[in-house]
Amino acid sequence: EVQLVESGGGLVQPGGSLRLSCAASGFTFTNYWVHWVRQGPGKGPVWVSRIHTDGTTTNYADSVKGRFTISRDNAKKTVYLQMNSLRVEDTAVYYCLVITVGWGQGTLVTVSS
Amino acid sequence: DIQMTQSPSSLSASVGDRVTITCRASQGISNSLAWFQQKPGRAPKSLIYGASNLQSGVPSKFSGSGSGTDFTLTISSLQPEDFATYYCQQHSTYPLTFGGGTKVEIK
Numbered sequence: 001e002v003q004l005v006e007s008g009g010g011l012v013q014p015g016g017s018l019r020l021s022c023a024a025s026g027f028t029f030t031n032y033w034v035h036w037v038r039q040g041p042g043k044g045p046v047w048v049s050r051i052h053t054d055g056t057t058t059n060y061a062d063s064v065k066g067r068f069t070i071s072r073d074n075a076k077k078t079v080y081l082q083m084n085s086l087r088v089e090d091t092a093v094y095y096c097l098v099i100t101v102g103w104g105q106g107t108l109v110t111v112s113s
Numbered sequence: 114d115i116q117m118t119q120s121p122s123s124l125s126a127s128v129g130d131r132v133t134i135t136c137r138a139s140q141g142i143s144n145s146l147a148w149f150q151q152k153p154g155r156a157p158k159s160l161i162y163g164a165s166n167l168q169s170g171v172p173s174k175f176s177g178s179g180s181g182t183d184f185t186l187t188i189s190s191l192q193p194e195d196f197a198t199y200y201c202q203q204h205s206t207y208p209l210t211f212g213g214g215t216k217v218e219i220k
Contacts, residue, residue, distance in 0.1 A: 047209040059207045102159040
């Protein structure tokens with residue numbers, strides 16, 4: 001069964017950090033780019049970041065550039081999103097996405113004092 | 114960034130109806146277009162990628178077509194479980210961008 005399972009979300013104060021994980025199974029993980037997409041309360045989805053199959057190429061939305069870092073461990077079939085200097089406006093459900101495979105179930109990040 | 118314009122933003126339909134949703138890209142994206150369904154409080158569910166390729170496990174009542182800038186998602190016979198919000202998404206270039214969504218409601 002194809003699965004993408006996110007974890008690592010939670011409540012954090014502004015300026016804090018979190019690391020999200022996306023664990024993949026059921027498909028050849030090393031063949032695919034992996035994306036992070038977030039969705040704020042009552043809003044549409046917004047792309048955040050992506051990482052190439054071998055981790056050598058990464059891209060970020062302007063809103064998170066310099067604060068978020070995407071990485072992957074192909075041996076563990078896991079992609080990470082290190083989120084630093086978090087802002088209230090980063091509050092959202094964060095999903096990992098593989099275009100031809102599907103979406104994870106999401107993990108909620110709440111940035112609030 | 115490529116802008117994705119979906120229409121309509123909402124529609125009311127009856128069980129058994131044929132429903133068509135359109136998506137237009139602000140520039141050509143070849144066939145790099147995906148559709149997904151989202152129900153309230155739930156994660157998105159992929160339906161179609163590459164404009165017309167059905168995701169594994171998705172019923173054949175869903176179909177996609179188009180190329181370049183104009184795309185459609187068709188649900189051949191609407192069922193109660195299909196009432197949801199549908200989004201298009203281009204995966205031609207980053208940043209990936211999404212349409213504004215189409216909410217399909219019960220008439």
